[in-house]
Amino acid sequence: MASKNANKLLVAAIDFGTTFSSWACSFRHDYEREPTKILVREWNSGVGISSKAPTTALIRPDGNTLDAFGYNAEDKYGRLAENDEHKGWYYFRRFKMSLFKDKSLTRKTIIDDEMGKKMAAIKVISLVIRYLKDDLCEQVKLKIAGTLLVEDIQWVLTVPAIWNDKARQFMREAAVEAGINDKQLLIALEPEAASLYCRHIPLELKESGGTSCIVPLSPGTRYIVVDAGGGTIDITIHEVLEDGNVKEIYKATGGAWGGQEVDEAFKQFLIKIFGNPVLQKFKAEAMEDYVGLFRDFEIKKRIVSPNGNEDVTFSIPASLLEIFKDNTGETLSESINQTQFAANVRVLKGNKLRLDQSIMRSFFDRPLRSVCDHLQSFHDDNEKYGISVTLLVGGFAESPMLSGAIREKCSSWKLIVPNDASLTVLKGAVLYGYDQSIIVYRVARYTYGVGLRSDFIDGVHPEENLVVNDEGERKCTNIFDTFLTEGTLVRYDQIVCERTGRFPLETKNDYMNIRIFASTVTDPKFTTNRCCFFLGNLEVTGLDTSIPRSQRKVDFTITYKGTDFHVHATDTRSGRKLNASIDLLD
Template sequence: MASENSTKILVAAIDFGTTFSSWACSFRHDYEKDPTKILVREWNSGVGISSKAPTTALIRPDGKTLDSIGYNAEDKYGRLAENDEHKDWYYFRRFKMSLFKDKSLTRNTIIDDEMGKKMAAIKVISLVIRYLKDDLCEQVKLKMAGALLPEDIQWVLSVPAIWNDKARQFMREAAVQAGISDKQLLIALEPEAASLYCRRIPLELKESGGTSSIVPLSPGTRYIVVDAGGGTIDITIHEVLEDGNVKEIHKATGGAWGGQEVDKAFKQFLIKIFGNPVVKQFKVEAMEDYVGLFRDFELKKRIVSPNLNEDVTFSIPVSLLEIFKENSGETLSEAINQTQFATNVRVLKGNKLRLDQSIMRGFFDRSLRSVCDHLQTFHEDNEKYGISVALLVGGFAESVMLREAIRENCSTWKVLVPDGASLAVLKGAVLYGYDQSAIVYRVARYTYGVRTRRDFIDGVHPEEYLVVNDEGERFCKHMFAPFLTEGTLVRYNQIVYKIGGNPSDSKNDYLNISIYASTVKDAKFITNECCFFLGNLKVTGLDTSIPRSQRKVDVTITHKGTDLHVHATDTRSGRKLNAYIDLLD
């Protein structure tokens, strides 16, 4: 894994989002002059230029070859479907959330494409990352005379902060499969990346000598970052330190409350009007029109505000109306009159549907309620957290509905939406690649520990956990020995665990230590409901030519940014051993 404060010629970041993805990069000489000078990829959407492309992948029938991503993938699949040539192709849309929802994530986790065809999740994700990586390298070649070697690039991949450790390792391994060296890869947490970007740009009004200027947030300011993406709302609380770096005040929180929840509400609206069988058939038989309808909704939902007084009109695809007519035998107006929308949805000439503004606002209800209920837990205890500013970033931050809901529910906070809020994570990931130590302190999300056994105490330890060795010594098994407690403030590059050990069997040339985590601070046993198995700390390469008792290993775990780094040495020889934590066994 890469070291802090990279000296690479180029830092390249990939934001693999739930709804949209893209890449950005900057050369070191530009960063040293102006850290905010960052090149962002531009994508042709067919109707204009966008800084992000839909997280959509079209894979050829061989199940191995990526044909296209983004807008090109959507358009091509639509053409294939129109000619009934799509059935053997794999078409994945908005599949990132499967990693968040799957608590038993493994390297073999399978996901379904839009038509239910199955493929290994790590293969799909690695294909998309490889495309973005290769595309970035091609674009960089056009901007420089000499050749840029692979080892000259520091790569950064952003992930939601509320993802668990397994999902982060999964993304790392997908990136490695995509051709990115593990030693040149950093994982950046999305709200942290956004925070790093926001500390570089003017946000605060300051008066001095009779003049006013807008400057970055001043030391001592505590602010909450609300990274509102398509899938998740990621929330973290930071404080600006005297040297301009930041300290985390509370562990990252959030949930699956992003812009997709609004899209889901719109889909449920369509189902209530047209019926679930019709919407399913529409998706299967007219995918191009299906995607087009939701593209239209994506644009329309951005203009919705609490003060919207105008109704919103949608063009309904002819294919949807034809399928509806075949299945129902009634007109669309007759169907609507039998629903709860009889008084606020009208059918117009020219295949148009006009929705009352209250219906449009209603699509936001679940998402906004979830976000605001969560934020109020911090706002109501502001004496503890001392938050004065809320920074809204991410694509969903562009929604006036979200901004105003937070302003109304968290009235003492100054709600700011930085320029280019939708790119704050991506640009911040580039900055993180240059200086990972800028987040000086982080708060431990869980209590981390190892499985161990200790002297058995009658009346204290459960009888079923009693084990007796050959020498007659009595031990209690399944005990949880924490080395990092939930809520602890951990400094960057801090050693959090040291242990000495040797293999359990005389034939073994490896050492295996089981790592567990707990959602509470005082768990006693790994069997407690609050505890869960995290993964194995593995050390390999021990010398089997010497007795087992002499095969001793010193293991150190260091907290570096978003990862726990393991270092192991042979106690006898001082030789460095291969050591790592595997969370995807």
């Protein structure tokens, strides 16, 4: 398995999150001595230092220049709005989830900023990645004497494991547009990265020779990784092998159940109290106060616990109260008394709002129910999965509400929340950059195949698939030719598809195209079945145009690299290597 990047002096990882983002890196000499010695960027939030910054981008009116990122972007846009100078600017917050929700993602996909202005998603994301890349390089310059060459850096970009193949390619292309060489870029799945980091830290209590010590999880242990981020919760099941490497037991699952759902519930609470027109006007006219209110909630929600009984107090911005009074003519107390919150929410002197714990806990209901129901399906069938440990990681993992709910629903599993749970994905991505082969086996998420024609068989093939070619031959179209079956255990760097001269090519000039499909069932017959969907194109160029089209044939192999398919193609007749790639985006 030639996956170790022995020639890279530095591995640099970018964790592009829904709510927060950051970067981390380590030099090879540090990694070889102490793998967990990893430099993580520190951001000034204005009230303290944070290891992550909000995924917020402020783009100048030219639509091409990122003016500020993170806390600086939030603060500057607030000042621009206060002076009514913001209208030409683009202000994007928490936009990553658009890639997960858009099932027809293309290179031309458009997203809206906070005020509804539109921009190409790939432009916004590439600008943010470029900023993080350049910021990392500037910080690294301060750590060493001499110049670190571009080719000395291995880049790693994290993506949720439950994202589809199109979204992963989209992020790769955004990173390339941001100036990262495609050959020096790895895509790491977020729960896998967290799992790798946890393989290097002590988690399990062992007794030996009358003494106790804490060591990494021992061989044979099966554990479920719950990567709870802002947008999604990714879940995967791993087993520690005898050599310390890792095998995936079940394909990655999960959903849009992250901490952002809690924020959305708080937003809906505000709408019920103040009204949507008031909240929208507040957002448009006092963005700095709007962001500040949600920053305060971000801090307060982390201390909400399943059994807590202390009320939580928020300072309500004067600008919001002024807009509310101008638009409704009511007092805030009058408005609350007309809602279901009358008995649990109070207005205090000094523009403060006090919520009891039952209201705060209710904001967690939807995401906790979703993730716990999903985990319980594994827990109830644990004879099949053999899980003994839950590793809860990610920013949302720091919530006592989430950890408490999982501990209650999956009581037979030992729940572990590592120190710095919000950084496990980022630090694990650095480790992944040094050695991808540690994840030895993965489980195929879908059944994959190529579309082809075969001889038509009466009584077997449907009539609607019958075509007659130029030679008068009766062919059946839309055959699903499977090369990888859903649920199959696949080794890293394994060839999953080999086709030898099987495709009479109908080509234009020196180009051929083979359509790749995926299916949610194990044995699809035709690419037109409801369970199937078009994935993308296997494209080959450099064909010998002196050979008649009907005689051109190509040998190709598809190799599974963990997060990507890689294709190699040769001319069947001559053995000459051809240019080949897989394109999943329009």
